[in-house]
Amino acid sequence: MATRSTIMDTNSFRPDMADALDEQTRKLTEEREVLGPAYRLFYRTPVHLVKGRGARLWDADGTEYLDVYNNVASVGHANERVVQAITDQASQLNTHTRYLHENVLHYAEDILSTMPEEIDRIMFQCTGSEANDLAVRVAQTYTGGEGIIVTAEAYHGNTELTSALSPALGTAQPVGPTMRMIPTPDTYRLVIPVSDTLAPTINTGIAYSEGIDTDAAALAAMQAGLESGALIRAGEASAEQFGNWMAGEVHRAVADMNRHGIKFAGLLADSIFSSDGVYPDPVGFLKPVIDTVHELGGVWIADEVQPGFTRTGDAFWGFERQGIVPDLVTSGKPMANGLPTSLMAARHEVLEPFAGSIPYFNTFGGNPVCMGAAQATLNVMRDDDTQGNAKHVGRLFKEGVIALQPAHACIGDVRGAGLYIGCEIVKPGTKEPDQKAALDMLELLRDRHILTSVCGRFGNILKLRPPLVFTEDDGNFFLEGFESVLLELGL
Amino acid sequence: MATRSTIMDTNSFRPDMADALDEQTRKLTEEREVLGPAYRLFYRTPVHLVKGRGARLWDADGTEYLDVYNNVASVGHANERVVQAITDQASQLNTHTRYLHENVLHYAEDILSTMPEEIDRIMFQCTGSEANDLAVRVAQTYTGGEGIIVTAEAYHGNTELTSALSPALGTAQPVGPTMRMIPTPDTYRLVIPVSDTLAPTINTGIAYSEGIDTDAAALAAMQAGLESGALIRAGEASAEQFGNWMAGEVHRAVADMNRHGIKFAGLLADSIFSSDGVYPDPVGFLKPVIDTVHELGGVWIADEVQPGFTRTGDAFWGFERQGIVPDLVTSGKPMANGLPTSLMAARHEVLEPFAGSIPYFNTFGGNPVCMGAAQATLNVMRDDDTQGNAKHVGRLFKEGVIALQPAHACIGDVRGAGLYIGCEIVKPGTKEPDQKAALDMLELLRDRHILTSVCGRFGNILKLRPPLVFTEDDGNFFLEGFESVLLELGL
Structure with a gap:
């Protein structure tokens, strides 16, 4: 073991x-x-x-x-077009967004054009951690809640706020008192209850609590009195079945939040569950999950640090591959081929309560050199498909x-x-x-x-x-x- | 008014x-x-x-x-040596610190050589916000406390943690429940009690509560029954007198923390109080303040985003100008002439409890291009004095x-x-x-x-x-x- x-x-x-x-x-x-x-x-x-x-x-x-x-x-390492863009802009000017500069505006428009039209606002930071830190606060201000759900092996950043939402850091790093974990959507090891409706009422905890060996888990579930016919290996489940199971987990987590007097704010998750161990399929399983998040008053922050920027091959963004329009989008790592650059995009109505009242300024975020590098990276992604x-x-x-x-x-x-x-x-x-x-x-x-x-x-x-x-x-x-x-x- | x-x-x-x-x-x-x-x-x-x-x-x-x-x-804008260093390194390789690379090691050694020998560890991030976010958690882990003191108009960053330590953001941004504010060390408007000892026992609140007009404040203080002879305009106070007054404020803040069951972790302050309105003098006034912080079990995080990197003319670092060895040092803005780059330096014994147990990785922090830019910036600072x-x-x-x-x-x-x-x-x-x-x-x-x-x-x-x-x-x-x-x- x-x-x-x-x-x-x-x-x-x-x-x-x-x-x-x-x-x-x-x-x-x-x-x-x-x-x-x-x-x-x-x-x-x-x-x-x-x-x-x-x-x-x-x-x-x-x-x-x-x-x-x-x-x-x-x-690609040392991509010539990106290096040239950095050199050209650094030789001219590198300053901040309190002066007007085309680079940040052109890139904002260009990268938003790759997203659904509902996502119509964008802010720039330097790291994925900063983007997630901001997105969580935007989600909390919009919903008036504090509770954030993540998956059991998620990693979302290194700031105090995002570390507390990153169980992958291990037990020495405490997770936050208002966060709740749902299981990794593990299509390899899980046995899940079959349900054609959202919010299953049976406690499925036993079926995946160890999560190592399907057969042992199935046995444990049967021993606990569940009918074996009501269970299915996750890898054999349809997108709807798997999504309904996960939506049930969201229900359970929010119920636990509420029992503790915590109002639900949203789900922070990447759509391929990379840190959890890479679980991108079956495509479509996130739909009932995000519908449930919305029904319960929360928002989905799509962490695109890993699946975004054409990585999955199926779409430019991971959420797009799943056919869902998120409420907030964050990304960083692949965005500018190595210069510290990140983004948080949002629906304007979700962003407004935070950005309209709380000053936020990021000195280096959106600077002309980082935006030049990001634009060159995006151009190469398009031109080289x-x-x-x-x-x-x-x-x-x-x-x-x-x-x-x-x-x-x-x-x-x-x-x-x-x-x-x-x-x-x-x-x-x-x-x-x-x-x-x-x-x-x-x-x-x-x-x-x-x-x-x-x-x-x-x-x-x-x-x-x-x-x-x-x-x-x-x-x-x-x-x-x-x-x-x-x-x-x-x- | x-x-x-x-x-x-x-x-x-x-x-x-x-x-x-x-x-x-x-x-x-x-x-x-x-x-x-x-x-x-x-x-x-x-x-x-x-x-x-x-x-x-x-x-x-x-x-x-x-x-x-x-x-x-x-x-200087578009400094040729920095641009060249960025171009040279970006053309070769830009990766992270989980592979060996000389740039981060050479720069670490070089920048630590500008600090007192007690400061013997350094970690790299991308922004001053990230550096302060990390430093506060390091201070809290080392002391076992949570309470952080800042000045009344301080700005220390844009993450959730550092925003809550930044009263300059205004009242729409809540400050943290475990932080306490002490007054701006305002040598222009304050009237302070004269004290040759630390921890004055009189309540000086009246003398500076409005802080706008010295004479009105002095009058109010006298009306409140304080002897006028016990008061002095801050601008006329010696470094020791001014420092003793501020140390008294630290005492008061820590007493209030303790009354609320909060253990003191440290003072987060820059030594010229730039966001508060630029109060660098009288040189030496921070000595009794930091001595008091230490006596009360806290550490000083010297936020060098503003005074560091030769800005004050008197020394390379702001803390050096005040003749104090801090426990933690953070900086960002001026470090790499515009590339998102920051640092957190520490005494090894202060860093150990956090860094020895909690994983911290910053994807872009310390990357070869940012370190190359930082090294070139430091070289220019030296060569051009x-x-x-x-x-x-x-x-x-x-x-x-x-x-x-x-x-x-x-x-x-x-x-x-x-x-x-x-x-x-x-x-x-x-x-x-x-x-x-x-x-x-x-x-x-x-x-x-x-x-x-x-x-x-x-x-x-x-x-x-x-x-x-x-x-x-x-x-x-x-x-x-x-x-x-x-x-x-x-x-």
């Missing part, structure tokens, strides 16, 4: 591993003492990168790596990983949308998470010059999330390396 | 002023509707800037302006403003350190703040191609805070323009 994992004890170097490093790498890791204990390095043998192009990275020794992890360099590439290459890539399953029983499940794939590593023949094997795979992939990482509650899910310029050849390079790693591990 | 001012009703354009604008400017202001009501433009006739060099800015019509306001472009320039030009500049006082009784007080000067505009012959006159001055200065703004509780204090490359000639250009504005207004 795996212990509960946190960001802290997954893919990371520890000082006691320093003896195994070469002189230069060891020296650099030692110099990082000044950064304090919060700074973590990936890998038992950390990577010292000096150069990037497209989906390729090079270390100080000139070794080339395939990047199957970094979504910040969305249109990153959405089409994510769809096409992502499909082949996912099929390639799935094709390895029959010969390698450690691959328990392969999920994903476009260029965001989660590959679940388990003890063969069971659904028991195998974090050790997953971490060993990361290291062996690194030895084969392939960089990636893990995510999810048990830290056992390979998180395959390359720059959007990832090619079919890149995918094949990964697949060959991955197969070789699986063979070496005998898994 | 002036009404209480907030950031919202000072120097800013309102849509009802649009008719007076030229076609292009009006169109741009209308396009800003998509940014929502929180976005404010400076000036009744907003400025549309397109280019900057050093302390000069140009608008779309080619009109040149002198910048006497912007501290983000610390080493911005500290020496701030001291020399700042002194002449301040003397020049003071020289206007005899002929212009509206200049009630001139305060400042280096290139951060506050010029208090009052009704002649009184200390009554004259915000209308100050705002009229801003507009007329703008007509003379000089950009600045206002600050302080009553929005009547000209905030003269140019890039650090401001020259003697720049100062003279301002002084001539300012004198001409005063003559035009007949003040």
